Amino acid sequence: MKHFKKFGHLRCYHTIEVDSVSFDRIEADPRFTADDSEYKPLYFWLGERLGFYPIFMAIGNPDVTEINQEAIRTTGYANQFGRTIGEEWTPEHGDRKIRRQKGEFPNYAMLVFPLSAIDERVVFNDYSQWEDCHGAIWNDMHIPHSTRTGLFHKSWSRSKWLRHAHCGSTTVQLCVPAMDMRQACEVWVRNRPTKKRLEAMGFRNVVVKRLSLSQCD
Numbered sequence: 001m002k003h004f005k006k007f008g009h010l011r012c013y014h015t016i017e018v019d020s021v022s023f024d025r026i027e028a029d030p031r032f033t034a035d036d037s038e039y040k041p042l043y044f045w046l047g048e049r050l051g052f053y054p055i056f057m058a059i060g061n062p063d064v065t066e067i068n069q070e071a072i073r074t075t076g077y078a079n080q081f082g083r084t085i086g087e088e089w090t091p092e093h094g095d096r097k098i099r100r101q102k103g104e105f106p107n108y109a110m111l112v113f114p115l116s117a118i119d120e121r122v123v124f125n126d127y128s129q130w131e132d133c134h135g136a137i138w139n140d141m142h143i144p145h146s147t148r149t150g151l152f153h154k155s156w157s158r159s160k161w162l163r164h165a166h167c168g169s170t171t172v173q174l175c176v177p178a179m180d181m182r183q184a185c186e187v188w189v190r191n192r193p194t195k196k197r198l199e200a201m202g203f204r205n206v207v208v209k210r211l212s213l214s215q216c217d
Contacts, residue, residue, distance in 0.1 A: 001118035007162040011068075011185075012113040012174060013058045015075040018194055021109055023202040025180040028053040029036045038138070045137045046130075049152075050123050052177035057118070058127070059165045059172050067168035074171060077110040080190055109198065110188040110209075115162075117183035119176040120198055124161040125151050127171040 030053050033040050060071025064088075072078070080163040087097055129151040136143045153161075164170040175201040182202070189195050194204045 001115055001120055001122050001158075003204075004115060004159065004162055007065055007115060007159075007166060009061065010059055010115055010165055011062055012115065012118055013060065013075050013077075013110055014055065014113070014179065015073055015077040015108050017112045018107045018109050018189070018197070021181065021198065021201070024180055025178060025182070025186060027178045028055045040044040040136060041139050045133075046175065050175055052121070052175075054175035055177065055179050057113070057174040057176065057179075059162075061166050061168065064168065067165075069105065070112070070168065071165075074173065075107055077188065078150075079124060080106045080108045081211050107194060109194065111179075111181060112186040112188070113183060114185055117180065117185075118174065119178050121177055123157070123175045124158065125173050125175060126153065126171040126202055130173060142151055173183070 030043065030047075033043060043054060056075075058071040058074045060068040062068050068149060079148070087095055129147055132147050133143055133151065135141070136147075161172055165172040184203065185205065187196060187198055187203050187206045189206060192207070192208060195208055198206045
């Protein structure tokens, strides 16, 4: 994406399963989304409006901790650290939490990119409005015009989107058709074996970043 000098400090984030990481450029492809994934209908719905099947990125301001944490939260990187993954009710025990056991934790990496590394075909959108669309898409319901309009804010320039990302007034999401993982300026991983694995692929500045339980909520 064309480099905006004023916003050069902003960073873009994408979380991915470590087994799917490659030191290469990748194109978004619906074949790589499991047919039974609850998210596939959402991706197709959005893809019809974007003109391409999307890869999602968050954008944050590393200079402001709260804004950056919110951006990172939306990527799902923290989900690999929480033990509790849901609740269930049984006649014998009533309500109880479902917890991951040893060996059941996923292994994600989060790629960090400068703005200059982002595909020029990027489309900005409002993450909170995107979340509001989920239930309607899943249930084949009408999405209010105000939500669809607020999702893309088509009258906003790229500079305006970046201003909102800078100050945190809107949680900004990026959709791109392709991503060059080789352009990552930093990579977060959950443990040292994963760090060594990605460094062997060719990645540099790979750091172990384990989030506290309070950051996994």
